[in-house]
Amino acid sequence: MSRTPLDTVEHAAATPDVELPWAELGLKKDEYERVVEILGRRPTGAELAMYSVMWSEHCSYKSSKVHLRQFGEKAPESDAMLVGIGENAGVVDVGQGYAVTFKVESHNHPSYVEPYQGAATGVGGIVRDIIAMGARPVAVVDPLRFGAADHPDTKRVLPGVVAGIGGYGNCLGLPNIGGEVVFDACYQGNPLVNAGAIGVMRHEDIHLAKASGAGNKVILYGARTGGDGIGGASILASETFDDAKPSKRPAVQVGDPFQEKLLIECTLEAFREKLVVGIQDLGAAGLSCATSELASNGSGGMRVTLDDVPLRDSTLSPEEILMSESQERMCAVVEPEKVDRFLEICEKWDVIATVIGEVTDGDRLEIYWHGGKIVDVDPRTVAHEGPVYERPYARPSWQDELQADDANKLPRPATSEELKDQVLKLVGSPNQASKSWITSQYDHFVQGNTVLAQPEDSGMIRIDEETGLGVAIATDGNGRYAKLDPYHGAQLALAEAYRNVATTGAKPLAVSDCLNFGSPEDPAVMWQFAEAVRGLADACQQLGTPVTGGNVSLYNQTGEAAIHPTPVVAVLGVIDDVARRTPVAFQEEGQLLYLLGDTREEFGGSAWSQVVHDHLGGLPPQVDLERERLLAEILISASRDGMIDSAHDLSDGGLIQAVVESALLGGKGARLIVPDGLDAFTFLFSESAGRAVVAVPRSEEVRFNDMCGARGLPVTRIGVVDGDTVDVQGEFALSLSELRETHEGTIPALLK
């Protein structure tokens, strides 16, 4: 059999009746009709490949866009923002001429299919977003969510994901300084593997992705293009060619961290020599995305010869080349006279680089293959003017019932003995137990600038050795809270990350978010999404921390069962001198323990209700953002002025969880006194927000109390750092060794 003729633009115009597999590629009928309308003819196979992948939910944000606008509309005034939402990653001014870029993204589905490579390429993708901004990556963080801890499939997914993150990050030489590990049955078929990265640069080095200036060359550099991650394009391929393919597609993407390391160095050197006009990393949608975005962010015109793309697999069809998600590739736009120098740098780093096209003075993206024009489109219609949906949303009918099922009415421990048993059960439960078995597989300290890493409240990196300037990052999210009330649940995620950054002594500056939800076609899920975005945008406005970017992951559901709505929020902060940081661990016996903030009877969505009663119902803790802001100010001042030696934010698990962690990390116990007006149970287990526990040296007691009093922050003395037990006076005492065995034994036992 001979090959069917190449589906060029002319061929498409001449054969309007050819049926294309638009439905198999994920386009809806009206979307396909819109493509035909835009082009004034049927698309070629290559054009259809580009539109279908760029108009997918993942690339076009078609369901979420109308809601995400609020992050821009409600963005607070902030002097710190240098580059806002919409670029590869946002850029924040951290002072002393430094700028920091950071972002969190999801790599959920690939990590479920092939945990090691899925998680590894997730790290690779987010790191390329950072280098595309001209910044040197300095750290990564990984918020992870898995199914039930004792489910057999968790044993398949978790070790692979952890090894993939560790393997890729360690090979790149990037410390992993934070993140979370959460277990919940709702993530069983849909684990959430989010990955964040931070990069540092000088203000003058910021680069934006755009292609302008006719005659400038488009250079593809990095790995060769293979059949990685090609989705529906195989359907097109099978129409174009009759010959057999190496094997059935789509293929899992495999990462090569050593190639990525070369890409980092090569890119940064090209930036240093000011050789680059525009740049874009190749992630989802590969060349389709890079060419259409670069072109539409510039003047619009670009001509690309696809034959020049270096291939790993010579049987790839043009459609597949356009859709391939091969890792470790980037696309740069370079002025003609600088091309030689750019290629020289690539050669020095042993990176393959090829001129694949040039910027034109028109406004069309034209792609050629074997001499024929196979794509002729307005790149804006591919990259930015895709479909936008106002999906119907409605508060689910079960929401009232869920909220009425009040966790505050659950049976509470009746005796001191029961209270003690429940404390042990809590600190040994998978979600509250020590995650060091997991996080110790990551390198925290490579590069020698890590100041704080897990299990501290936030990760902290020194960025200037002379002055001690540093940045901190914390990621948080609580799907249980968000399920009970998505609006406030999202705000609680932000509040916790904000508090975590402040607890270590850093000033929160900006936010990135990764919004993980179920199917947007379900009005209940869409309502959760709309509420969460509205809540987050409102809270960012009030706290003065703009959203700089992030990502949305929808369709995290198996059949009818969606995951809990899980907005994961990363907050970035700055600290003038990392020597002033505040650790979690108790430092010295005799120091006084103070509880900052108000404790109320708030058990809805709490760890206690999950661990002891396997219950989810009621309302999440109240949100008071002004209180969060005040608490943060106090924590930062106290850290700067040396008034506190350790601090820990209170969140899931409540006060007892925080005290046990501080005690075990410091190897020093605590005597606690239940304050007047509170019962022991509420004191220990409540999850009221806006609280922290601090250890104050006796010499600072008066000064610290005066500061809190003057600013109006409620402060209660609750005990002292002392001994080798956690002793709740009048109730029970637990030795550190018993607590350690319980707290640290759980995860290794589950994953053995």
Place this chain on the structure above:
Amino acid sequence: MARVVVDVMLKPEILDPQGQAVQRALPRLGFDGISDVRQGKRFELEVDGPVDEAALARIHDLAESFLANTVIEDFTIRVEEVAEAVK
């Protein structure tokens, strides 16, 4: 006693960074004319008793579930010493 060999290779379309590293090293070391290198794993299983269909089925199971990650790898099974094996 017989030996069953299981060869595990990455599927052809999957990126093989190790094979690529080897291939890149070849010209540097003066070995020309090799256009591609793919690296795999070879397992040699010493089997007690006869290698009959049941034994091979068992080995197929263990290769599929343990030796190979069939999301990204293919495997082949062959009997190396057929002295006592059923044909």
